[in-house]
Amino acid sequence: MSMSVATTSGYLENLLQGRSQLPASPLAWFNRLRADAVERVGMLRVPTTRDEEWRFTDISLLTTLQFQPVHTTSHLQAAEVEHFYLEPATIRLVFIDGVYAPQLSTQVPGVAGDSDIVITNLSAAVSAHATTLEPHLGRHAEFRNNVFTAINTAFLHDGALIIVPRNVAVDVPVHLLFIATQKEVASYPRCLLIAESGSAVTVIEDYVALQQGVYVTNAVAEIALADNARVNHIRVQRDSGQAFHIADCAVSLAQASRYQSTSIALGARISRYNLNVQLAGEGAECTVDGLALIAERQLADTHTCIDHIKPHGTSRQLHKCIVDGAAHAVFNGKIMVRPGAQLTDSAQSSRNLLLSGRAHIDTKPQLEIFADDVKCAHGATVGQLDSEEVFYLKSRGLSEMTARNLLTYAFGAEIIERIPVASLKHQLEQTVLEQTQRN
Amino acid sequence: MIYQNSKPLLEVRGLRATVNGIEILKGIDLTVRSGEVHAIMGTNGSGKSTFAKVLAGHSAYEVTGGTVMFEGKNLFELAPEERARAGVFLAFQYPIEIPGVANNQFLRLTYNTVQAQRGKDELDPLEFDDFVREKMKMLEMSPDFLDRSVNAGFSGGEKKRNEILQMALLEPRLAILDETDSGLDIDALRIVANGVNQLATKDNAIILVTHYQRLLNYIVPDYVHVMESGRIIKTGGKQLALDLETHGYDWVSIEQRAAAGA
Ligand SMILES: Nc1ncnc2c1ncn2[C@@H]1O[C@H](COP(=O)(O)OP(=O)(O)O)[C@@H](O)[C@H]1O
Ligand SMILES: [Mg+2]
Numbered sequence: 001m002s003m004s005v006a007t008t009s010g011y012l013e014n015l016l017q018g019r020s021q022l023p024a025s026p027l028a029w030f031n032r033l034r035a036d037a038v039e040r041v042g043m044l045r046v047p048t049t050r051d052e053e054w055r056f057t058d059i060s061l062l063t064t065l066q067f068q069p070v071h072t073t074s075h076l077q078a079a080e081v082e083h084f085y086l087e088p089a090t091i092r093l094v095f096i097d098g099v100y101a102p103q104l105s106t107q108v109p110g111v112a113g114d115s116d117i118v119i120t121n122l123s124a125a126v127s128a129h130a131t132t133l134e135p136h137l138g139r140h141a142e143f144r145n146n147v148f149t150a151i152n153t154a155f156l157h158d159g160a161l162i163i164v165p166r167n168v169a170v171d172v173p174v175h176l177l178f179i180a181t182q183k184e185v186a187s188y189p190r191c192l193l194i195a196e197s198g199s200a201v202t203v204i205e206d207y208v209a210l211q212q213g214v215y216v217t218n219a220v221a222e223i224a225l226a227d228n229a230r231v232n233h234i235r236v237q238r239d240s241g242q243a244f245h246i247a248d249c250a251v252s253l254a255q256a257s258r259y260q261s262t263s264i265a266l267g268a269r270i271s272r273y274n275l276n277v278q279l280a281g282e283g284a285e286c287t288v289d290g291l292a293l294i295a296e297r298q299l300a301d302t303h304t305c306i307d308h309i310k311p312h313g314t315s316r317q318l319h320k321c322i323v324d325g326a327a328h329a330v331f332n333g334k335i336m337v338r339p340g341a342q343l344t345d346s347a348q349s350s351r352n353l354l355l356s357g358r359a360h361i362d363t364k365p366q367l368e369i370f371a372d373d374v375k376c377a378h379g380a381t382v383g384q385l386d387s388e389e390v391f392y393l394k395s396r397g398l399s400e401m402t403a404r405n406l407l408t409y410a411f412g413a414e415i416i417e418r419i420p421v422a423s424l425k426h427q428l429e430q431t432v433l434e435q436t437q438r439n
Numbered sequence: 440m441i442y443q444n445s446k447p448l449l450e451v452r453g454l455r456a457t458v459n460g461i462e463i464l465k466g467i468d469l470t471v472r473s474g475e476v477h478a479i480m481g482t483n484g485s486g487k488s489t490f491a492k493v494l495a496g497h498s499a500y501e502v503t504g505g506t507v508m509f510e511g512k513n514l515f516e517l518a519p520e521e522r523a524r525a526g527v528f529l530a531f532q533y534p535i536e537i538p539g540v541a542n543n544q545f546l547r548l549t550y551n552t553v554q555a556q557r558g559k560d561e562l563d564p565l566e567f568d569d570f571v572r573e574k575m576k577m578l579e580m581s582p583d584f585l586d587r588s589v590n591a592g593f594s595g596g597e598k599k600r601n602e603i604l605q606m607a608l609l610e611p612r613l614a615i616l617d618e619t620d621s622g623l624d625i626d627a628l629r630i631v632a633n634g635v636n637q638l639a640t641k642d643n644a645i646i647l648v649t650h651y652q653r654l655l656n657y658i659v660p661d662y663v664h665v666m667e668s669g670r671i672i673k674t675g676g677k678q679l680a681l682d683l684e685t686h687g688y689d690w691v692s693i694e695q696r697a698a699a700g701a
Contacts, residue, residue: 387498392535395495396549396605397523397556406548410539410588 008046011063015151015186016041018068022157025123027130030156033138037153044147056330056362057272057301062244067186067216069155070097074181076210078104081179084208086423090175091119093160097180097215098187100124100158104177119174122159122190132163137192140222140250146274149248152188152220159190164199164229173202173421180239183213191221195229195257202232204424209240209267217268219247225257227281232260234419236428239267241298248274255281255310262419264428265292265300266435272301279306279313279341290319291415293435294327295355301330306348308341308371317348322412322436323359334366335376342373350380353411355404408436440641441661442474448510448613448644449494455504455669456493463489465669466505471613474641478655478680479648481666482688487648488532490666491617495529496522510612524556526612530602530619532648536590542601543585546571550608574607578634595622603634610638615646620654632657652684665691 016038025031046063047054074096081104085092094104100121108119118129126133143150160176178189195201207217217239225231231251239245245268253259265271277286292300306315321329329352337344352361365378385407393403412432419425449471456464463486471477479487493500494507496519507514509527517525537545543564550571551561562570572582578600590598599619606614616635620628635658639645647658655663655677663679664671665688672695673679683691 388535389537391497391519392531392537393545393549394519395523395529395531396545396609397520397552398549399520400518402548402552403520406540406545407537410537413539 008063011046011066012041012044012147012151014066016154018186019154021069022155026127029134030126034154034156037138037143037150037156040143040150041147041154044145044150046147053303056328057270057299059244059270059272061270062216065184065214065216065244067184069187070099070182070185073097073099076101076104076179076181080210081177084177084179084206086173086175086204086421086427088423089172090204091170091172092175092177093119093121094177094179095158095160095189097182097185098158098178098189116165117168117170118161118163120161122161122192123157125161129161129163132194133161133192136194136222136224140224140252141220141248142250146248148218148246149220152190152218152248155188156190159192162191162193162201162203164195164201166196167198169200170202173204175204176206178207178217178219180207180209180215180217180243181211183211183215186216186218189217189219193221193223193231195223195225195231197226198228199226200230202420203234204421205233205235207237207239207245207267209238209243212240212242214242215240216244217246219245221247221249223249223251223259225251225253225259227255227257229254229257231258232420233262234421234424235261235263236424237263237265237267237271237273238431239271241267241269241296243268245271247272249276251275251277251286253277253279253281253284253286256283257281258284259286261286261288262415263290263302264415265290265294265302266431268298268300270299273303275302275304277304277306277315278309279315280309282310283312284310285314286316288315288317289415289418291412292321292323292329293412293432294322294329295324295435296327297325298327299330300327303332305334305336306346307336307338308344308346309338310340311342311344313341313344315346318415319350320412320415321352321361321363322355322408323353323361324355326356326358328360329362331363332366333364334368335378337369337371337374337376339370341371344371344374344376346374346376348378352380352382353408354382354384355408405436409433412436440474440476442472442641445472445474445641447472450508451505452507453505454490454493454502454507456489456500456502458489458500462503463500463669464493467669467671469664469671471644471646473612473644475662476639476645476647476658476660478660478663479646479666479671480650480663480680480683482650485666486669487666488617489669491529491615491648494527494615495519523609524553528606528609528611528614530599530606530614530616532617532621534590534598534602536588536592538588538591540589541585542587542589543568543571545589546585546605546608549605553609571604571608574604577607577637578604579630580604596624596627599623600627600631603631607634607638610643612643613646614638614643615648617648618650619647620649620651628654629657652680655680667692667695
């Protein structure tokens with residue numbers, strides 16, 4: 001034990017060296033936030049499979065990769081990245097290896113029309129919006145007990161900042177595009193979305209790669225919904241098959257607000273997504289759907305926690321994994337109903353498809369219910385393709401492989417179809433189709 | 440219709456098959472020539488669906504004896520999808536629901552697969568849409584069924600129409616319709632039967648599996664076979680179906696046992 005602490009603390013110290021490149025902020029609280037995070041990193045260690053929360057996910061390989069943020073940022077022409085763009089209209093912020101790329105991003109105001117909407121690079125906007133930001137930045141994504149969130153916070157600089165003012169609906173989706181172009185680097189993407197009372201916005205958090213090398217993405221997102229706000233959050237992780245992707249998203253819902261999340265994990269050698277949704281106001285509603293489609297030796301771990309704090313909350317969750325090759329999917333879905341959260345209505349379903357004898361799934365619903373007048377349904381299934389369905393398709397002339405691909409695709413499409421942005425939906429349908437057909 | 444000198448499409452000789460080690464088919468003999476309509480009747484559990492699924496190539500059934508030739512080729516050397524492409528079509532007694540696969544996508548995929556096999560042109564989505572809507576008109580099916588998942592949430596009758604729609608698209612040489620009449624009300628039965636009659640030519644053949652005579656008022660069989668305990672125990676013309684309707688099946692088995700004893 002002490003051995004591993006020593007080695008991982010050396011690793012963490014090395015990681016933090018890259019901070020010397022960071023400019024200090026003129027804001028004392030911002031600098032303090034980073035300093036607190038640095039201090040916290042010093043007290044934490046990299047989790048191992050002996051930690052309950054990491055029981056199925058061995059990340060020891062990560063500690064051999066001492067990657068630093070990019071030294072020289074890549075300059076990309078629009079033509080090189082346009083195929084990632086979502087048409088027709090989106091407001092887009094592009095980050096290249098974690099660094100904001102203004103020349104590829106939409107400048108708001110101007111395009112969005114409403115000049116009160118803030119959609120911009122965090123580091124540039126911190127001073128102008130300090131009073132709005134201070135109560136949120138670093139306050140939702142808990143870094144005291146999460147070493148990766150602490151590291152990300154220690155590197156706080158560029159990131160996506162979205163502020164939707166009271167009763168404003170952003171009428172086009174906001175596309176946050178994180179492009180990995182260099183290997184052997186670490187990036188620390190950060191998003192902060194503040195949806196003020198009665199506002200509405202759709203945000204797509206999209207991780208893509210222009211190369212297939214090894215790199216580390218450590219991303220943190222914080223989303224705060226005020227009363228009656230509505231946020232649709234789509235997250236697509238299509239990193240390189242060699243990459244590590246560790247991410248933490250914390251969402252806080254005030255009274256009668258509605259949060260809808262669809263997260264799709266396709267890439268990365270090892271990925272871990274923590275999603276914590278707090279229903280902190282009465283009558284809040286969330287839908288938390290997920291799909292992991294992995295093969296070969298990929299590992300995709302999704303840990304969600306839906307925390308019902310106040311009465312009359314509703315949560316719906318459908319998580320699906322399609323696992324081929326020798327891949328390994330992990331799903332841990334915690335539903336917490338606190339003593340005050342009477343009349344909570346919660347339903348969770350985990351459905352999993354194993355496509356090969358070497359594929360592996362660990363799925364664990366975890367219900368912690370401390371209120372008595374609640375409705376909580378949950379279920380988990382792990383299975384293979386239905387042989388009667390395969391036979392039916394073959395009896396119509398489709399080959400065994402086409403039949404299996406079609407059924408696999410259909411299994412995943414149930415989640416993809418829930419994405420409300422048509423162009424992204426079609427893009428992903430195509431990706432899933434190709435992915436299910438490559439074996 | 441029976442044509443002089445028409446070629447045999449299907450020749451079944453002494454066919455035996457088991458499921459989970461239990462013998463269900465115990466020696467079936469049947470010859471079907473192009474142009475003909477055969478009815479296979481028999482009580483529940485006599486092995487009609489098993490016979491149909493063995494012909495389609497379902498892997499739950501193990502063929503333990505006998506031969507089946509389809510257009511002169513050994514049917515058992517073909518995988519289920521190869522049989523379909525060669526022109527064998529089974530309309531399932533219980534069509535399978537496939538949530539998540541859109542019916543139009545499925546229909547076009549199967550249509551183009553079979554067309555490609557026959558060296559004919561495939562249709563793009565727009566062309567196919569026009570084509571399939573025509574076929575659906577014949578079956579008085581609403582185009583709404585194109586956008587839904589294959590058979591998912593369809594009523595019994597809607598599933599049966601969707602089966603016949605597939606038959607209309609794939610234009611099989613040999614169509615085996617397993618209890619296509621069950622679940623259809625009288626109007627639907629007439630529409631579906633009409634559709635089947637329009638698809639019947641002198642170059643293809645149809646095997647109707649049913650245990651009611653009702654369907655045979657609309658699709659008139661050239662031969663009626665009675666199946667019992669995995670064997671065909673009597674063969675006759677369309678009059679046999681009427682006799683079965685009036686007198687039940689018992690007299691056939693009694694007659695058959697007497698003949699066997701003699
Ligand atoms: N997959 C199966 N597993 C076990 N028994 C089966 C299976 N399929 C058919 N059988 C049995 O075989 C017999 C014949 O069934 P079936 O062919 O469905 O008859 P029919 O279609 O004439 O009503 C029945 O006793 C049935 O229970
Ligand atoms: Mg039957």
